[in-house]
Amino acid sequence: MAINHSPFSLLAEAEPAYQQWRAWKLSTYPKVASELLVSIENPFVLTKKERSELSKCFIRANMAIYAINIGSDFTDKKIVQKIGQDFGLNRLDDNLGADSDSITSLQVIEGGRKQGYIPYSNLKLSWHTDGYYNLPEEQIRGIILHCANTAAEGGENALLDHEMMYIHLRDQDPAYISALMKTDVLTIPPNIENGVEIRGSQSGPVFSVDEKSGTLHMRYSARKRNIIWNDDEITTKAVNAIDDFLASDSPWILRHRLEPGQGLICNNVLHNRTSFKNDDVGEQQRLIYRGRYYDRLAETSFNDTVHAMSL
Ligand SMILES: [Fe+2]
Numbered sequence: 001m002a003i004n005h006s007p008f009s010l011l012a013e014a015e016p017a018y019q020q021w022r023a024w025k026l027s028t029y030p031k032v033a034s035e036l037l038v039s040i041e042n043p044f045v046l047t048k049k050e051r052s053e054l055s056k057c058f059i060r061a062n063m064a065i066y067a068i069n070i071g072s073d074f075t076d077k078k079i080v081q082k083i084g085q086d087f088g089l090n091r092l093d094d095n096l097g098a099d100s101d102s103i104t105s106l107q108v109i110e111g112g113r114k115q116g117y118i119p120y121s122n123l124k125l126s127w128h129t130d131g132y133y134n135l136p137e138e139q140i141r142g143i144i145l146h147c148a149n150t151a152a153e154g155g156e157n158a159l160l161d162h163e164m165m166y167i168h169l170r171d172q173d174p175a176y177i178s179a180l181m182k183t184d185v186l187t188i189p190p191n192i193e194n195g196v197e198i199r200g201s202q203s204g205p206v207f208s209v210d211e212k213s214g215t216l217h218m219r220y221s222a223r224k225r226n227i228i229w230n231d232d233e234i235t236t237k238a239v240n241a242i243d244d245f246l247a248s249d250s251p252w253i254l255r256h257r258l259e260p261g262q263g264l265i266c267n268n269v270l271h272n273r274t275s276f277k278n279d280d281v282g283e284q285q286r287l288i289y290r291g292r293y294y295d296r297l298a299e300t301s302f303n304d305t306v307h308a309m310s311l
Contacts, residue, residue: 075149083144126222152277184204205219220270
């Protein structure tokens with residue numbers, strides 16, 4: 001199948017490539033999250049079949065959910081490192097809350113520096129992609145969210161492949177895409193803790209195309225405070241269109257509550273989390289290990305998609 005243009009280009013001559021890719025994407029995108037579940041016998045030695053099933057999900061939806069069979073120690077953080085390495089996720093982002101191995105233990109933390117940060121509370125987390133405040137050269141391309149333990153109630157994730165968001169917006173008005181590709185469309189002001197600037201202001205596009213892989217990257221947060229959007233009519237309409245779609249009950253939004261031993265592995269797709277309730281004294285205390293990577297999942301370049309389209 002010859003595709004001579006990027007489907008993410010708005011040039012008139014690229015329109016057929018976009019339409020071709022769009023039709024394929026709509027026909028292959030999962031209808032429910034369970035289509036993304038792949039059982040894994042031993043996370044330290046993936047079989048060829050397990051690898052191939054995970055890769056197929058990555059191509060369809062930029063994400064998969066592995067489910068490790070009973071028998072492993074789900075609290076072993078090496079699972080995250082190993083599964084990541086198996087798919088080319090090597091360069092971990094050593095973010096503020098990370099543990100010494102650069103993987104973050106997301107759990108309710110009372111007191112200390114992490115108090116006040118929603119990821120370390122049981123509150124709902126609004127829609128975002130990870131690291132939207134990172135430098136352009138340190139954008140988060142891949143994420144693993146591994147569930148070591150689950151809460152007594154809640155803590156469900158909603159997931160949306162950002163390529164589906166792209167389609168939704170471009171179908172409404174291609175001008176939304178142009179506005180969201182501007183390199184100053186979304187600015188996050190500096191992070192100041194106790195009067196000290198720990199991260200500078202960060203501007204960048206919402207949608208960008210990675211030159212090397214030809215793939216789409218998205219930078220987004222639904223938060224309303226500490227976020228500055230370009231102040232023009234088309235950007236405002238585009239951002240409203242994103243918010244409306246994320247608040248809708250579109251079947252493209254997949255919902256899943258990670259069980260112990262399950263993990264989301266993805267190309268930093270859009271995601272959120274509902275609030276949750278831990279056991280007061282019992283064992284059900286939510287614990288998620290999060291790996292954030294500068295790498296994208298292996299074998300998910302646009303050429304790999306073109307190959308899948310030809311099958
Ligand atoms: Fe996140």
